[in-house]
């Protein structure tokens with residue numbers, strides 16, 4: 001068996017111990033004689049899996065009792081519609097557009113009401129987070145929307161926007177469980193799990209209870225109503241059962257690693273190795289404003305597209321996979337999620353140094 005260092009932005013690297021444990025349990029999950037994949041989602045064994053997963057997530061994020069945790073399907077992208085369908089009571093929402101995912105959410109919301117772009121960093125290819133301390137929040141806005149970590153561009157909100165009392169909705173797909181959060185500051189925190197938590201197919205929505213109502217936009221499909229899923233504790237229909245089981249294992253792993261504060265410390269150390277090198281390199285440079293740098297996604301360039309391609313190719317040959325930047329921006333991007341080991345980043349930097357010497 002040989003494993004590569006996988007810098008994919010998503011689906012992305014998972015902890016090896018989780019993969020091993022899942023492999024061990026593949027044929028016979030805890031004496032049930034079957035795989036979790038083959039198991040009824042109404043069985044006793046599965047009930048324990050999903051309840052334990054939720055309890056561990058609640059503990060990790062210190063989720064207050066007046067928030068529900070939903071394990072849904074449709075990816076983060078489905079939330080782009082589900083959020084306005086459920087929350088747009090006044091049919092007005094304010095969007096802060098800091099990248100492609102926020103932009104897609106903003107565009108989707110326009111189908112359901114008046115979506116206002118109240119701030120954006122598009123003028124500089126999303127390379128920074130705009131000042132959000134005093135934005136023109138709409139008087140009747142049902143919520144203010146952000147994408148907290150911009151996976152493609154490598155920026156992160158280090159401070160939440162001042163929503164002037166409006167509900168904050170945040171897409172945390174690519175920074176989920178990477179550091180502690182104060183859940184009580186949000187109306188909804190959600191994310192697809194395939195970046196930092198588990199296999200694609202699960203989206204976790206953490207939503208304040210008073211936002212879960214029957215008062216949704218007319219025509220909202222049953223499957224897109226938070227209340228339906230909340231009332232059924234994510235078992236209205238068959239959930240992405242195997243995916244949730246893996247998420248549960250990752251929650252346990254993070255707990256063993258010391259929780260979110262320990263994760264943050266580790267992630268800061270990892271990212272610093274790479275950013276420090278980028279700051280001193282004569283060949284490579286980071287592409288975003290330093291104050292807004294993500295701990296999870298690190299884009300960089302040489303300034304020469306051919307040299308970038310050469311780097312990506314040689315890196316792949318050396319066992320560093322998926323370093324090509326998003327097709328919309330080019331260059332390189334190293335995604336260094338929770339499960340990327342310190343050694344992976346150290347090895348990458350050593351490789352970059354060698355490449356620099358050979359190509360400068």
Ligand SMILES: *Cc1c(COP(=O)(O)O)cnc(C)c1O
Nearest residue numbers: 075076077101151171173174192
């Ligand atoms: C990947 C990503 C998405 C899209 O996720 P899907 O599950 O593919 O719909 C949305 N938002 C962010 C921040 C992402 O990183």
